[in-house]
Amino acid sequence: MQQFWLNSALRHPWLTISWALLAILIMSAGMSQLYFRGDYRIFFSPDNPQMLAFEQMQNEFNKSDNILIAIAPREGDVFSPEILELIWRFTDAAWQTPYSSRVDSITNFQHTEAVDDDLLVEDLLLQPAMLDADKIAGMRQVAMSEPALYRSLVSSDGKVAAINVIVQLPEIDQNQEVVDAYEHVLALSAQFATEYPQVDFYHAGILALNYAFASEAEKDASTLVPLMFLVIVLMLLLLLRSFSAAMATVVIILVTIFSTLGIAGWLGIFLSTATVNVPTIVMTLAVADCVHVIASMQFALRQGKSKEEAIHYSMTRNLMPIFITSITTSIGFLTLNFSEVPILRDLGNMTAVGVMLACLFSVTLLPALLRLLPAKVVPVSHTANGIEKLANFVVLQHRKILPIGIILMLGLAAFAATNQVNDVAVKYFDKRTDFRQSLDFIEDNLTGTANLDFAIESQQTSGVNDPAFLTHVARFADWLEQQPEVTHVASITHVFKRLNKNMHGDDPDYYRLPEQQDLAAQYLLMYEMSLPFGLDLNNQLNLDKSATRVTATLQNLGSKELTGFEQRALAWLATEMPDYTSSAASTALMFAHIGERNMASMLKTLPFALVLISALLIISLRSWRLGVFSLIPNIMPALVGFGIWALYSGEINLGLSVVASISLGIIVDDTVHFLSKYQRGLREGQDTEGAVRYAFHSVGRALFVTTVVLMAGFAVLAMSGFRLNSDMGLLTGLIIMLALIIDLLVLPALLLRFDNKGKSNENLSTTTAG
Amino acid sequence: MKTYLRQLLVSVCLCATASVVVAAEPTAAEEGLRISTERKVRDTGWGDTEASMTMILRDARGRESRREMRTLTLEVLDDGDKALTIFDEPRDVRGSAFLTHTKALEQDEQWLFLPAVNRVRRIVSRNKSGPFMGSEFAYEDLSSFELEKFSFNYLRDEQFHGEDCYVIEQIPQDEFSGYSRMLVWIDKSHYRVQQIEYYDRRGALLKTLTMHDYQQYKDKFWRPHRMEMLNAQNQKSTSMLLNEILFDRGLTDADFDQNALQRAR
Incomplete structure (x- = not known):
């Protein structure tokens, strides 16, 4: 079988290439089905309880998708004729935002004033022409005392104001809709920025988040993927020192990526912030296969074999290791299917497919290409000498290396458990991204950027007008306002109090809740009548007025603090308002929970992956003993890596929660290659020391080269502006490097120290087999 | 001098030709105004009405909430009509009453009577596009149709509800209107409105109103018994159901002043 396959690849290279091309074309055609998705929902499976709660709330009350524009004059505050006119004009212009249904700012706030028996409802600033010192003083007084505005649409020091644009996306082509609406606002800001050079504009809101998800993904696709490609080509030329071999590798990489993306397209998988980097990862992993094949071939060529013989030699040596390592790598990535996050599952599946395709192409298309391309004998590089020196060092010093290595490993690994799960969508973005800078500014100068919505059910139609219910809601609103994390609270009780005051000739003593149900209901009727275009009560009351929504704006907390706040608030509601049911939801809360849920499920699958991969290793090496030895270089790199991470950052997000699984699949390769060569050395009759030297000699350089390539690949990923990707790249790269160090220092030291008695058995079995 | 006269003559002739052409082929604006005037004329002279109505509010998922009300209306020939709406359901707003004097050109006048407060309040607001009792109808959708409020353009003929209709573009003249324009389907047989599309200020379709179950009263005036917005x-969405409508109730201006508002139950 193997012979047949090798013969067809080597004797009929053109035929092999034609078949491969046909298959590649069919697979790649699926690329036309690929599309980008950037909304935050891609992080949540359809049955995610926090998302269901959030959608339930959005169905009950109005959807709250928005774009917030913060307007910050560099000097003075916003209460100057100039800036107020700017806010007025921007508010007016923002109505043209695609899909917008409402625009709110301090200028179009519906100010209600009681004059005798007249109730005057008017924009706080109807026309900029009305601005004089009195008007401005009046506006400042209203803005600073009105709960709907203070620390929401104007900062407490008056230096920053905001315009909030509510949008209703039809969700037919959501990505495009987000882009259309958000870029319209960006263009408005740019236009006003040229007119008002003394003013800075910042953008936030759900649409800004969605836009940032999509634009960072596209940025990665357009910068990181080509950069990765360049890095790989350069490294191949440098390491393989053969133009034709490098070109053959580049071809394999390209067809692997196209086929992988094509299959993803056929399967209906979309590109997202996570999957956009699949090409980078697959490229990296495909290179490893090719390097092993080509390095062996060059080794054979140096020994004077013909090109055809050299390819044959390389193929017979590498077929099994490449297959096994591809399987283990795939298993690592396939465990991502246990993740709670759909796009991480996509990442795992796409990469697993890519890895198997790379394996397929590097044992069919690659030999065929190598057969056709010219091959020259490449002289031995300096690394080979370095490898010999390293082998000497390990053999001579293994009694010192082992204890020092073990102490270092255990010492660092001990910190791994101190990492804390923390998922905050805003913090997924690097500080250098526009989105993050905007959010940080708004957070520091205006108000929090995270929301938490509470729905409180009175359990009966029109129950929100019941004074007992209102009293409780008002107490809850007060409680929220007293919490240190809370910057703003929106509650219908504020509206009731204001109306009561208005109906009593604006007497401040009447800024309190109405005391009868019918009075409250009739106030609401009146309030509804005064509402302007695009505003209704539905964002605070449900259709039959049985429930109300109280929205707390919070400082951007870590996920632990946010879930802690949620628990505290729900506990308060349960004890203080036992007659009513309440629930909490928000996008921030969804992210706060997903990290924990995902981490829990990934930790559960890790032992499973470890057992599966170790079993594979034991079967392929046909040795229990070596299987047990392999555990240390397989487990320790991730533990040490996470230990170092704890010292470096200490925070684990969604991207990092999968690193242990995927790195396990990759680093096992090193162990497989080293141990299989060690085993071959033993079988060829050498003692432990000789077998270790043999393993160093035959596979050390290839391991070094592939590790450098892999590290480069993940280092490129680490340059992403999106921390899920950059952190994943950074830590995976680190773990791969640690794996090489452990494989080349600790593993041989371990073998030299403890694998003395196994030697004779091995020899026996080889003799009987031979 | 001679040249001047000749030029004058030429321009007068040109103008005359132009006007002849216009007379032969009315512009879209003229045709739109003609059709809308005919619509108004056909609905003039009905006097006064008393109607009871049910409003059913539905959210996006189809959950419903009901409102019951009665409306008294008085036709005012040279200005906007007067209307008094009394709320019956939900119970906690029962007896609340809302009085509007629609104005053709100026701001409408509105008063509200809340029984729990037992005082009449005049509401001074430019908002006509806010929601009527939480429904998808805005106040301006329900106020009387006056030619002066709009400019018109005839667009095309089209079949709708099985009727041959004119499609007219109506552009509100009030800068505080929530709409940039409306498209109105008027049937050719009776000049009744069959459908209205409302476009928001950025020109996107906001709402569609369709009229159903037209019935004729006093052998002349057509009233839809069901409106769907x-x-x-x-x-x-909101359904507005006309349960009963009575004409010639003998209502006068005195039934539409602030005192009447307090008496209304």
Whole structure:
């Protein structure tokens, strides 16, 4: 079988290439089905309880998708004729935002004033022409005392104001809709920025988040993927020192990526912030296969074999290791299917497919290409000498290396458990991204950027007008306002109090809740009548007025603090308002929970992956003993890596929660290659020391080269502006490097120290087999 | 001098030709105004009415909430009509009453009587596009149709509800209107409105109103017994059902002043 396959690849290279091309074309055609998705929902499976709660709330009350524009004059505050006119004009212009249904700012706030028996409802600033010192003083007084505005649409020091644009996306082509609406606002800001050079504009809101998800993904696709490609080509030329071999590798990489993306397209998988980097990862992993094949071939060529013989030699040596390592790598990535996050599952599946395709192409298309391309004998590089020196060092010093290595490993690994799960969508973005800078500014100068919505059910139609219910809601609103994390609270009780005051000739003593149900209901009727275009009560009351929504704006907390706040608030509601049911939801809360849920499920699958991969290793090496030895270089790199991470950052997000699984699949390769060569050395009759030297000699350089390539690949990923990707790249790269160090220092030291008695058995079995 | 006269003559002739052409082929604006005037004329002279209505509010998922009310209306020939709406359901707003004097050109006048407060309040607001009792109808959708409020353009003929209709573009003249324009389907047989599409200020379709179950009163005036308003942007909808309408109730201006508002129950 193997012979047949090798013969067809080597004797009929053109035929092999034609078949491969046909298959590649069919697979790649699926690329036309690929599309980008950037909304935050891609992080949540359809049955995610926090998302269901959030959608339930959005169905009950109005959807709250928005774009917030913060307007910050560099000097003075916003209460100057100039800036107020700017806010007025921007508010007016923002109505043209695609899909917008409402625009709110301090200028179009519906100010209600009681004059005798007249109730005057008017924009706080109807026309900029009305601005004089009195008007401005009046506006400042209203803005600073009105709960709907203070620390929401104007900062407490008056230096920053905001315009909030509510949008209703039809969700037919959501990505495009987000882009259309958000870029319209960006263009408005740019236009006003040229007119008002003394003013800075910042953008936030759900649409800004969605836009940032999509634009960072596209940025990665357009910068990181080509950069990765360049890095790989350069490294191949440098390491393989053969133009034709490098070109053959580049071809394999390209067809692997196209086929992988094509299959993803056929399967209906979309590109997202996570999957956009699949090409980078697959490229990296495909290179490893090719390097092993080509390095062996060059080794054979140096020994004077013909090109055809050299390819044959390389193929017979590498077929099994490449297959096994591809399987283990795939298993690592396939465990991502246990993740709670759909796009991480996509990442795992796409990469697993890519890895198997790379394996397929590097044992069919690659030999065929190598057969056709010219091959020259490449002289031995300096690394080979370095490898010999390293082998000497390990053999001579293994009694010192082992204890020092073990102490270092255990010492660092001990910190791994101190990492804390923390998922905050805003913090997924690097500080250098526009989105993050905007959010940080708004957070520091205006108000929090995270929301938490509470729905409180009175359990009966029109129950929100019941004074007992209102009293409780008002107490809850007060409680929220007293919490240190809370910057703003929106509650219908504020509206009731204001109306009561208005109906009593604006007497401040009447800024309190109405005391009868019918009075409250009739106030609401009146309030509804005064509402302007695009505003209704539905964002605070449900259709039959049985429930109300109280929205707390919070400082951007870590996920632990946010879930802690949620628990505290729900506990308060349960004890203080036992007659009513309440629930909490928000996008921030969804992210706060997903990290924990995902981490829990990934930790559960890790032992499973470890057992599966170790079993594979034991079967392929046909040795229990070596299987047990392999555990240390397989487990320790991730533990040490996470230990170092704890010292470096200490925070684990969604991207990092999968690193242990995927790195396990990759680093096992090193162990497989080293141990299989060690085993071959033993079988060829050498003692432990000789077998270790043999393993160093035959596979050390290839391991070094592939590790450098892999590290480069993940280092490129680490340059992403999106921390899920950059952190994943950074830590995976680190773990791969640690794996090489452990494989080349600790593993041989371990073998030299403890694998003395196994030697004779091995020899026996080889003799009987031979 | 001679040249001047000749030029004058030429321009007069040109103008005359132009006007002849216009007379032969009315412009879209003229045709739109003609059709809308005919619509108004056909609905003039009905006097006064008393109607009871049910409003059913639906959210995007189809959950419902009901409102019951009665409306007294008085036709005012040279200005906007007067209307008094008394709320019956939900119970906690029963007896609340809302009085509007629609004005053709100026701001409408509105008063509200809340029984729990037992005082009449005049509401001074430019908002006509806010929601009527939480429904998808805005106040301006329900106020009387006056030619002066709009400019018109005839667009095309089209079949709708099985009727041959004119499609007219109506552009509100009030800068505080929530709409940039409306498209109105008027049937050719009786000049009744069959459908209205409302476009928001950025020109996107906001709502669609369709009229159903037209019945004729006093052998002349048509009233729809069911109106359906669907919001295209948030998928909420409202049905306005006309349960009963009586004409010639002998209502006068005195039934539509602030004192009447307090008496209304």
